[in-house]
Amino acid sequence: MSKKLIQALDTLEEEKGVSKEIVITALEAALISAYKRHYGQAQNVEVSFDEKKGNVHVYAVKEVVDTVLDDTQEVSLEDALKINRAYEVGDKIKFEVTPSDFGRIAAQTAKQVIMQRIREAERDMIYKEYIGYEDEVLTAVVERNDFRYVIVNLGKIQAAIPKHDQIPNETYNVGDRLKVYVTKVDNTTKGPQIFVSRTHPNLLKRLFEQEVPEIYDGIVEIVSIAREAGDRSKVAVRSRDEKVDPVGTCVGPRGQRVQVIVDELNGENMDVVKWDQSPEIYIKNALNPAKVSDVFFKDDDRSCTVIVPDTQLSLAIGKRGQNARLAAKLTGFRIDIKSETEYNESIEESAESLEESVDTATGELIEKETEEVVQDDAFNTAEIEGSDSDISETEKGEGILEPDDVESQIAEIEPEDD
Numbered sequence: 001m002s003k004k005l006i007q008a009l010d011t012l013e014e015e016k017g018v019s020k021e022i023v024i025t026a027l028e029a030a031l032i033s034a035y036k037r038h039y040g041q042a043q044n045v046e047v048s049f050d051e052k053k054g055n056v057h058v059y060a061v062k063e064v065v066d067t068v069l070d071d072t073q074e075v076s077l078e079d080a081l082k083i084n085r086a087y088e089v090g091d092k093i094k095f096e097v098t099p100s101d102f103g104r105i106a107a108q109t110a111k112q113v114i115m116q117r118i119r120e121a122e123r124d125m126i127y128k129e130y131i132g133y134e135d136e137v138l139t140a141v142v143e144r145n146d147f148r149y150v151i152v153n154l155g156k157i158q159a160a161i162p163k164h165d166q167i168p169n170e171t172y173n174v175g176d177r178l179k180v181y182v183t184k185v186d187n188t189t190k191g192p193q194i195f196v197s198r199t200h201p202n203l204l205k206r207l208f209e210q211e212v213p214e215i216y217d218g219i220v221e222i223v224s225i226a227r228e229a230g231d232r233s234k235v236a237v238r239s240r241d242e243k244v245d246p247v248g249t250c251v252g253p254r255g256q257r258v259q260v261i262v263d264e265l266n267g268e269n270m271d272v273v274k275w276d277q278s279p280e281i282y283i284k285n286a287l288n289p290a291k292v293s294d295v296f297f298k299d300d301d302r303s304c305t306v307i308v309p310d311t312q313l314s315l316a317i318g319k320r321g322q323n324a325r326l327a328a329k330l331t332g333f334r335i336d337i338k339s340e341t342e343y344n345e346s347i348e349e350s351a352e353s354l355e356e357s358v359d360t361a362t363g364e365l366i367e368k369e370t371e372e373v374v375q376d377d378a379f380n381t382a383e384i385e386g387s388d389s390d391i392s393e394t395e396k397g398e399g400i401l402e403p404d405d406v407e408s409q410i411a412e413i414e415p416e417d418d
Contacts, residue, residue, distance in 0.1 A: 165197035199229035290316035
């Protein structure tokens, strides 16, 4: 047993990368538990493993005391001095208590420990390997399918595609090979658990990096991706080199490059548009293939109204609003699409509404001023009438010339005859 055990430890260290010292430490701890379990011993014991010969020795550890209260844990000073006159109270003494049949128990325990360490080492190696593949694309083979997950094989380990990460209407048959995006790698007590996706936007990004060397080299950059998996996607790209056309580079000669990606995603439609620093031009590009007449931005700077020719309205909106929805997601703007006729009618309605408002406001102003004038006249009339009523009859007579008085006064001022 001893030679085989040493060979097993050497093989474990060479092939699995598990340190021999770590396995021996775990083995000694397991042998202590096995000794106590099989021999009903509650005393302090230690197990020593000889790395060269492979022999196992069990020792009971006792403390030197003046008066022994528990002989399984303590030894008297008198007995200790018989062993070695240098012992003092408080010292620890090891007594070998290796049973004659302990070799069989040790072999079984060693086997269990080594197998456990092998499993742990394999899990750790797989975790360390696949944690580096997180956010990357791998090729997987479908193994089975149930109502919650599609289980795929990545080579050394299985991975799961959750329901929300499966492309709608995509069929997964056993043996199918497909590209998957690694979303998460967990290290659990049962081993590494890997989750992958077929709907993640970054799957599209990684596929473009694989098919377009200019993207992988950084000459062309993917700025934004808007995706409705299984149906349609929009990809905004820009070039760091003025001589390189980003859209043509991604599409490839006769559409060969983008066609590979479309085929991998089972016919998902792909729109590659050019990113532009001007939001107006960027929005126009994002609504491709529809032609845009004009773009008007609102006060909040993240909303806009897009004007398109009447014949382009349905194309700009897309089936079930898909084109407009993807363009909004791609650019980050809220987009309101109107036809030229609809926009002109809204302008006319706004102008008429404004004119009516002005007329109404003017009429109200005139009416208010008229009321104020009438009120002022009435007030002045009341003042005059009030003043006349206050004049006494006597005062009324004074200063008023009757006809006779007028004649007499005229006679007075007429010159006398010579």
